[in-house]
Amino acid sequence: MYITITPQKLGGSYLQSASDFVAYLEKENKGKELEEQEHFFDQYGEGISPREVIRDIDGNTAKLKKKEPRFYSITVNPSRRELKHLQDHPRDLKTYTRKLMKEYAKSFHREIDGRKVNVNDIVYYAKIEHQRTYKGNDRAIRENAPYSAKIARLRNEIQQIEQGKLNGSVKRKREEIERLEATAPHRLNGRRITQGMAKEGSQAHIHIIVSRKDRSNRYSLSPGSKYKASEVKMNGKTVKRGFDRNRFFESSERLFDAQFRYKRNYVETYRARKTLVKHPPTYFANLMGLPANERSAAFKLLAKTGINIPLANIPTNKAQLAYKLFKQLKKGIDRGIRSGSIGI
Helix, strand or coil, rough: EEEEEEECCCCCCEEECCCCHHHHHHHHHHHCCCCHHEEECCCCCCCHHHHHHHHHCCCCCCCCCCCCEEEEEEEEEECHHHHHCCCCCCHHHHHHHHHHHHHHHHHHHCCCEEEEHHHCCCCEEEEEEEECEECCHHHHHHHHHHHHHHHHHHHHHHHHCCCCCCCCCCCHHHHHHHHHHCCCCCCEEEECCCCCCCCCCCCCCCEEECCCEECCCCCCCCCCCCCEEEEECCEEEEEEEEEEEHHHHHHHHHHHHHHHHCCCHHCCCHHHHHHHHHHHHHHHHHHHCHHHHHHHCCCCCHHHCCCCHHHHCCCCCCCHHHHHHHHHHHHHHHHHHHCCCCCC
């Protein structure tokens, strides 16, 4: 599971309206019949129109300054392994999203009228998308890059030959392009994989637009707060503030695992990712300390990020973890996290 929470920006400025973001999320509906389209939903309703989403998010911004985000985007990206485990993607993911947003509300160290924040205070709209495209961090793009560069160079040379700016054989260069296209390590439906190409298989993920303000439009609820939990004096009153991201991310895993009876490997956990970032030696010590079958499964998952790890070459003694191996693995895992191959 890979979850991100980001304030929506355009360049260095926060978006003043959700309209552009909503329009972006409508891209998969283009050209589809109404009954084939994927619509927005919230905690209790479905079939919500883009117009209603924009109206409610844009209308819930009282007293926010231009330098403050109006809304946040939460993206929930189940891994291929998690998606394969699901039985009914759209229905299951909607149920999961509604449970997740209850945990989102509980993660605020905030009170509204003397009570804790709950999901009914949150203004949000969610939408399931079914496609992802290849990006620069993906393994297939990285490993195809030398072939893509040579093909681009050859095409440029062909253009120069045809314009009389360069001498050479167009036929031979086209034959070389065909050879490179055929031998590129990553291909899909007979074509070399390039950036922007739609990924194969199930790629379901969830986009959530959540308002910065509570439903009453009186209280600010920022998941971007740098505080987990603190108190501050405002107008003579003690006000609680903060958002516990650790709690939210860990809850997201527990919910998924309980709802779908999913057995999560160590390398798939948020706690492991955090350990990797904060204290890499501990991460690899924990990895080596797993039972043999779980450790084998972990290495297979890591290999999907582009790292092939011969088990025979891995030290069994935790104290013997080689520094070079550690650097290689961390670099590869970081790439995998960024590309969504593994993560929280």
